Amino acid sequence: MRVRMHRRQLLQGAASLGLVANWPANAAADAAPTGAAASPVPATARALPLSSVRLLPSVYADAVQANQAYLLRLSADRFLHNYHKFAGLPVKGAIYGGWESDTIAGEGLGHYLSALSLMYAQTGIAALKPRIDYIVAELARVQQAQGDGYVAGFMRKRKDGQVVDGKEIFPEIMRGEIRSAGFDLNGCWVPLYNWHKVFAGLFDAQTYAGNDQALQVAIGLAGYIDKVFAALNDEQVQQVLACEHGGINESFAELYARTRDKRWLALAQRLYHTKVLTPLAEGRDELANLHSNTQIPKLIGLARLHELTGRQSDAKAVDFFWKRVTRHHSYVIGGNGDREYFSAPDSIANHITEQTCEACCSYNMLKMTRHLYSWAPDAAYFDYYERTHLNHILAHQNPRTGMFTYMTPLMSGVAREYSSEENDFWCCVLSGMESHAKHGDSIYWENGDTLFVNLYIPSTVDWKATGAQLELNTGYPFEGDIDLKVRRLAGARDYTLALRVPAWASSHKLLVNGKPRKASKEKGYLLVRRRWKAGDTVRLSLPLELRLESAAGNDRVVALLRGPMVLAADLGPADKPFSGLAPALVGANILGSFAEADKVKAVYRSVGTGRPGDMKFTPFFAQYERRAAVYFSAYTETEWAASEVAFRREEARLRELAERSVDVMHLGEMQPERDHDLQSDISYPVSYRGRNGRDARTGGYFSFRMKCTDGPLVLQASYWGEERNRDFYISVDGERIAHVQLNGRQPGVFIDQEYPVPERLTRGKSSVVVRFDPEPGHTAGPVFGVQLFIQTSPAASQ
Structure with missing residues (x-):
């Protein structure tokens, strides 16, 4: 087992191109060493045709089979x-x-x-x-x-x-x-x-x-x-x-x-969307508060344009964006975004919520990675690709039903929510149909007589450039042995196998025809060049050791991995409620406390370090119908004792708020606004200091439908404390309940204001329409979220 390290310390120099520095467990230097010898790794690569690859039994083949059945159940008409x-x-x-x-x-x-x-x-x-x-x-x-x-x-x-x-x-x-x-x-x-x-x-x-x-x-x-x-x-x-x-x-x-x-x-x-693309071409990370999946396809478009025109500014923007997202805006499973939006760089520890990691974002980031890799092959690209493909894309589909998630929640105890057969068709359902139709598309790449093996997924491949058929068999990522066999080859032929050694692997063993073999290593690949013939075999063995990785920007929030696979605490079945505290890990040697319970299934237990109790850890992606915990606050015993009271008080406060909450409206965010039937005119989404909201200018309005219950309710609206000259009304089902004037009296903070909702407006109803109207000549908001709460005491309605 390896010690815990910060992501920026992990395996410096893993990739000479430096395009994935600071990605957890595969960090790289920013440039090739001065005077480095010419690399035998080809300068470019292309993926073998998808039709040349056939999957053998594995979790990936299971996903394809479930998806195929769903596609055939759907109707083109x-x-x-x-x-x-x-x-x-x-x-x-x-x-x-x-x-x-x-x-x-x-x-x-x-x-x-x-x-x-x-x-x-x-x-x-x-x-x-x-x-x-x-x-x-x-x-x-x-x-x-x-x-x-x-x-x-x-x-x-x-x-x-x-x-x-x-x-x-x-x-x-x-x-x-x-x-x-x-x-x-x-x-x-x-x-x-x-x-x-x-x-x-x-x-x-x-x-x-x-x-x-x-x-x-x-x-x-x-x-x-x-x-x-x-x-x-x-x-x-x-x-x-x-x-x-x-x-x-x-x-x-x-x-x-x-x-x-x-x-x-x-x-x-x-x-060319100047507002977003120009800063990236100039090397500026202005991604905070931008909708993630709105931006990624624009950059994929620039990548394609670069391939057709050679324009370097396009390549520079794509390269910079990819580095920033993978190093500074991504979660341990490879996904990004909280409620679909980027947050500030290195702030994901503050955004571990029930709305993390929109699946479309990872679908598109993997497309982008393929472009970058094809321009300059480096195993470090596939360290990112493998992590995301395994831990997010596989987690995105329930192979039992063939249905898909929209978000993949990383908040402790939150279950994944899956689509229905015929009544959702969110963007992530649709990209999911594609993601799980092509699990073989990035395993094998080629240039001339070099075959890159980038993903260790059981499969066969017809490599037409050499007339060879190869077969890859492995229990990876549950087992560390990867076996390749030349099934067919007319006569003998010289070619190079380039086998990816992941940057997290502390060592490796290579056998050719059962005998140890030395191979040069360049850009994360073992390069095995020889005269091959039918029947030849290769075995690459990788140590699947445990490690802890810190969230970008916060050493005190960690996740557990084994090889490429994120392990998560199992908090119980998805169909049972979870009301416990978010678990923590406590001890001087947290990593050393994990005991192997089932090596074949990658099951571990914490021993003496789990709080409020020890936990079973299993592969995150496979917890399709379980509640999980992925990130943990890490403490020494002394630190835990000092913080436990505050920890439990805050958890209790959040739980009490959740119990009182009837509905929440995240303004300025696409899906919540759709879900709540937002109607508006002369109204615009805004973002400020990491929060999204919406305003309405003079002559306009915005309204939305919120769930309600009988009894006394309070409507809470959030504003930036420095807003000035704001004058507007809030109404519920057509009756005004508040006249709001904001005059910048609380600088530097967001403020929450509460407005009692008369019981007659909600009695016997399941929902109400909340509307914001500006006074002529003024603006309503911006409003950074609205909640309906149950009143806790008469004082709350004063």
Whole structure:
């Protein structure tokens, strides 16, 4: 067992490129050593085709099988409902529920098409191909009926509340009537983001299923979008891009790559969101309070543009962003974001909540990692990739049901919440369909006669460059032995196997045909070059030792890992409530206190160091239907004794607040605002000092629906204490309950103000509408969150 170390001390120099320094357990120097010899590791790499890889039995194969079954249960015609309807064609299936029935409708079809295409390449299942071809043919039919290249399923909510075809927003936009507010564009929920997913589905259908009609549909749609942007000046383009637009720049870059029509390259470069991308290109981390998954696809688009144009500023922005996110904004499972937003660098210990790690963010960070790795292969990239793929992406799906999480909560005792079959279709359900269709896509990479083995996932691969078929067998990450065998090779041939040695591995053993073998090591790879023949075997053995890792920026908050795998305390079944304290670890040698309970299943127990009691630790990703604790405050005995009283008092206070809480509204955040049916006009999301909120300017308002109960309630609203000249009203179900004036009397802090809610307004109701209206000439808020509490005493209503 290894001692606990701070992440910045771990294995300095693990990767000569220095692109993952300070990532837990795989830190790297910032530059290659001066005068270093030329590396035999090739300068670039490309992934072997997904169709060349077949998974063998493992947890990854289980995930693919569960996902495949779900994809086959879904209906293409139900995803096509709005596409058919808005083109004036007969609908063939009822629209799905959840997001597919909201104004973002249609996004699911793009993801579904990608997932089917990826699954077809991964498995070769013949039943998938007709679905792919059918969807593309129907989109072509829709496009023909539209007559102008348009194809979409999203909708628009008018000011009068009527929901209509989203196509009607584009003539307005072309006239310069642009209303963009974070996630809403002229009453439509993220239409360009939606189109990015449609383009991706079409491209994947061409790439993985050989459907060339898909490219023609993409060209027609691109022509429509190009006409929209051609009507706008540069300032207006930036107004549009203020609404989440996914990687629409990547869509046009990829279309250029496939057609070589410079029209698409010019548009891809024009769709450059200056406010976010310029600071990154200039090496400034201004990510705090930005919506994580809104930004990552923009950078993936820049990565694709760099590959097509060689423009270094694009590569620099991607490289800087990746370093900052993986080093300073990521949790131990590789995910990022609290309630979907970045916090300040090195502050994640303050953001271990029930809303951590949106799955889409990791899905996209892994895509970005693949781009960076292909430009300059280094094992350190796959130290990050493996960590996130294993600990977050696998945790994102329940393989028993095939359903997906939105967030992966790291707050102690919080259970994962999974989607339903037909009535959610959150973005993370849709990216999950893709993530679990392609677990073989990053195992093997090549350049010339070098084969990189980056992920140790049981599989076979046909390496066409050498005519070799290899088989990888292992119990990793539960076991440390990884076996490769040359199953087929005509004659004998010289080539290099580049085997990744993770930066957390303190040692390794290498056998070739059962005999010890020395190999040079460069950029985290063991390079085994020899004349190979059928039947040759390689065994790489890695020590799966325990270690503690500190959260970025806080040595006192730690997590437990074994090899690449995060271990978590098992706090009981998800279907049973958890009301205990968040556990802590106490002792002079916390790491040395863990005892192995089941080596094969990676089960350990703390002995004498757990508080309030000792705990069983098992792999976090596999606790699909359990409540877990991942992060722990670490104390010496003396420190614990001094802090225990305050620790328990604070836990009790938070628990009491949670018990009194009826509903909470996180203003300025996409999903909570959707969940609470936010309605607004002349109202904007804001962020300040790490908190998100919303205001309403003169003539505007914002309202939302909150759960309620009978009995005396208190509405609590949070404001920044230095706000001045704010004058507004709060009403509940149309009756004003407060007149608020903020005049900057409490500088330097956020303040909570409470307003009694008359019992008559909630009696017999399950919900009420809360509304904020500014006095003319003034602003309402910003309001940084609203809660409804049960009153605890008569004094609370005074």
